Amino acid sequence: MRADAVRNLDAVLQTGARLLHQDPATSIATIAAEAGVDRRTVYRRFVDRETLVAAIYRAKLEACQEVVDQARLNEAPVPIALHRYAEGIIDVSRRWPIDLSRLQQDEQSALRLHELIGCLDAFMERATREGVIRPGLPDRWARSQLIHLTNLAAHEMPELTPAQGADLIVQSLLEGIGT
Structure with missing residues (x-):
């Protein structure tokens, strides 16, 4: 092309x-x-609007996959991988502000989203095994918090740079917000 x-x-x-x-x-x-x-x-x-919308979702999923790959969730130290992921996803979410939970009936994209979420779940399980996230939390709690915090930083706090947002996300997830 x-x-x-x-x-x-x-x-x-x-x-x-x-x-x-x-x-x-x-x-x-x-x-x-x-x-x-x-x-x-x-x-x-x-050929039609639905094809364009599906392409937009696929493009965002590709960008998310690149962030997951670059964060090295399986091998980098957990706090570093978490920061890389958060910083990258904030940037992707701002460039591609569509909500992936509203994926249309595109089976391939739905499968890809499921795989990406599986990567985050595996990362959070690793963080728990390594003692970075406390054990005993409900399933998916840490991953859901990560997703909500990245959305908050990306869309509700545009004044934050992706790096500043990632700093706050890592601090909030690993230390809480108490004094």
Whole structure:
């Protein structure tokens, strides 16, 4: 794919994610105009709105997978891997603000999301085994907290840089918020 075509595709997907986050009924024409491309360009690549939306979800999932891979959740020391993950996911969530829990009936994307969540669960189990997270918490508690905290830092506190948000997330998860 030519470099300009790659830039246009990325612009359409990221613009689509942002606009669909703001208004789930956003049209392809609106997305194309906001992305600075002709709507025929979008229709050449995506036969309908559902295909475009599925591509946006897949792009976010790919970005999330890159963060998981770069965080090295299986081998890096837990606090370092946690910080890398949080910082990366804050950035991804801001670039791709669509909610993955609203994935449409795309079986491949749903499976990929399930695998990513499984990676986080395994990481939290490792953190518990290594004594970084206290044992005895309900299943999925730590992972759910991580997801909620990254969403909080990404979307409700835009004044925080991804690194600042990650610092707060790691501190909150590992030390709590008490004095």
